Amino acid sequence: MKLKDLGEFNFINRISESIRSSGRVVKGIGDDAAVLEHTKNKYLLFTTDMLIEGKHFHKRDKAELVGRKSLSCSISDIAAMGGVPRFAVISIGFPGYLDLKYADKLYKGIKKVAERFKVDLVGGDTVSSGKIVINIALTGEVEKENLILRSGAKENDAIFITGNIGGSIKSRHLNFTPRLKEARILVKNFKINSMIDISDGLLADLGHILEESDKGAVICEKAVSVSKDATGFDSAIRDGEDFELIFTLPERYADKLESMWPFKTRLSRIGRVLNGSKGFTLVRKNGKSGKINPAGFTHF
Ligand code: ADP
Ligand code: MG
Secondary structure (H helix, E strand, O other), rough: OHHHEEEEEHHHHHHOOOOOOOEEEEEEOOOEEEEEEOOOEEEEEEEEEEEEOOOOOOOOOOOOHHHHHHHHHHHHHHHHHOOOEEEEEEEEEEOOOOOOHHHHHHHHHHHHHHOOOOOOEEEEEEEEEOOOOEEEEEEEEEEEOOOHHHHHOOOOOEEEEEEEEHHEEEEEEEEHHOHHHHHHHHHHHHOOEEEOOOOOOOHHHHHHHHHHHEEEEEHHHHHHOOOOOOOOOOOOOOOOOOEEEEEEHHHHHHHHHHHHHOOOEEEEEEEEEHHHHHHEEEEOOOOOOOEEEOOOOOOO
């Protein structure tokens, strides 16, 4: 059997079945970051993301933006757990012929993001490779009461997303801002039941929440704010790398959240969590509704 026949998520499930985990692992494989016992009041978060030339960025892309993206992806995962980022190690594979200027600019991008989000860069590894590869592992911390998992969605929760979705491939995937301040306001002020950041596409990532929570959902097309870069709603909900947040909270808090939302970033209430029933129902703009397959982007 080939990896592509199994699929990215089945492959990850296969790894997680045979893995050792001690009592200090609160949540291992299966969320945006691992959750580990740490101090009396806080958990340690731990995540890693890899960018590969030709896949996640191109040689023609500005090096500074590639650096920016590499750390921002990991910060977005920490934000999706409700936490704050702390320490990063950066492993780089560079071809020997690479211009030193490229490497400097890449690090300039990483350092700017680190400065802005108060991340300490504390190590890494440098190797030569045929293509440019960047892997960042990042720790974070979250107060125990503010930890949000994918698995907490409850029946009748309102489903929200931040920002506009779709078509990030045009440019936004390189210069997005991780929704850290938004996530922190959410977890400190509301009873958020589940949260994820959009890396594989709205449908697939909401699908992860529903699968982990064993729930279904109804989504309204007219409530989803589609980016001007997207080619319509149907592809926008499948496009990856929006790095927006999807979260759910009890319906009774939804109005309060909408009226207090202090950010310029758009907040959209796009649907509702349903009990038991698997998958999505989509209510189209014309009022017709139907089932929709949650497949988004996968790596194989
Ligand atoms: P995200 O898009 O939020 O970064 P992923 O879809 O990459 O999340 O990963 C989902 C889960 O699977 C995470 O818990 C991640 O740590 C885990 N995971 C992904 N790849 C591997 C791997 N090769 N070995 C072990 N765990 C993995
Ligand atoms: Mg994520």
